[in-house]
Amino acid sequence: MAHRNNHFNWHVLQTGSLPLRPDGMIHHRWDHRCTSVLIWPYGERIARDNAVLTDPCFTDAGYSDAAVELKELGVYFEDIGYVFVTHLHADHMLHLPYDVPAPRFRPLRPGEVEPLAGLTTVPVPGHHALQLALMFTAPDERAIWVVGDGVLDEEWLRAWGFYWPNGYTQSEIVETWFSVARILGGADVVVPGHGAPIVITAELVRDLLATFPQAPHAELCPEVADALRARLAGLEGA
Ligand SMILES: [Zn+2]
Numbered sequence: 001m002a003h004r005n006n007h008f009n010w011h012v013l014q015t016g017s018l019p020l021r022p023d024g025m026i027h028h029r030w031d032h033r034c035t036s037v038l039i040w041p042y043g044e045r046i047a048r049d050n051a052v053l054t055d056p057c058f059t060d061a062g063y064s065d066a067a068v069e070l071k072e073l074g075v076y077f078e079d080i081g082y083v084f085v086t087h088l089h090a091d092h093m094l095h096l097p098y099d100v101p102a103p104r105f106r107p108l109r110p111g112e113v114e115p116l117a118g119l120t121t122v123p124v125p126g127h128h129a130l131q132l133a134l135m136f137t138a139p140d141e142r143a144i145w146v147v148g149d150g151v152l153d154e155e156w157l158r159a160w161g162f163y164w165p166n167g168y169t170q171s172e173i174v175e176t177w178f179s180v181a182r183i184l185g186g187a188d189v190v191v192p193g194h195g196a197p198i199v200i201t202a203e204l205v206r207d208l209l210a211t212f213p214q215a216p217h218a219e220l221c222p223e224v225a226d227a228l229r230a231r232l233a234g235l236e237g238a
Pocket residue numbers: 087089127128149
């Protein structure tokens with residue numbers, strides 16, 4: 001039986017940004033782009049059969065930055081065989097600048113590719129009904145969760161905000177908070193849909209617990225606060 005690697009390296013290739021802020025401000029000079037991460041087994045060289053790129057939607061500027069990051073790792077886009085899309089929104093699906101040759105990426109179905117068998121998914125619906133988080137353990141034993149728009153970025157998380165231009169229903173918003181609770185219950189580091197990685201600390205969870213009552217429809221999902229309290233106890237006990 002082939003060796004199953006249970007630890008993965010990860011490297012952010014494109015740090016996402018979102019011009020629309022939770023308070024309604026719009027930063028017109030900011031790129032609307034998602035966060036994309038390269039993941040491959042610890043102790044192995046990046047190759048077509050063992051490396052996956054999450055949410056590979058690159059803007060022109062994001063692609064240039066990603067190419068520099070890849071060069072530092074000693075590889076090219078052509079060395080990556082798989083892509084994983086957290087949810088089917090256009091700003092997360094495969095996109096490269098028009099003058100870049102079409103790559104031969106295959107979609108990753110977690111569990112089906114042996115070198116990447118240690119990657120698992122968990123549903124985090126709300127923002128999108130079929131939203132998935134991709135989870136793995138880093139070499140330092142931290143649990144990394146790539147959650148797409150399950151969390152937009154740290155500021156949106158702290159504001160208990162959701163992407164309101166999509167026009168969510170009450171039940172979708174409540175589902176979003178349950179997903180946030182699931183994410184914060186399990187992750188040590190959250191890679192959000194449109195921002196830099198977020199380290200889950202006792203301070204962050206304490207702040208979120210304090211502000212949760214102001215979240216829209218918080219009264220319909222008190223279990224979310226219970227989950228945050230349980231996580232906080234774990235973090236404070238650690
Ligand atoms: Zn989305």
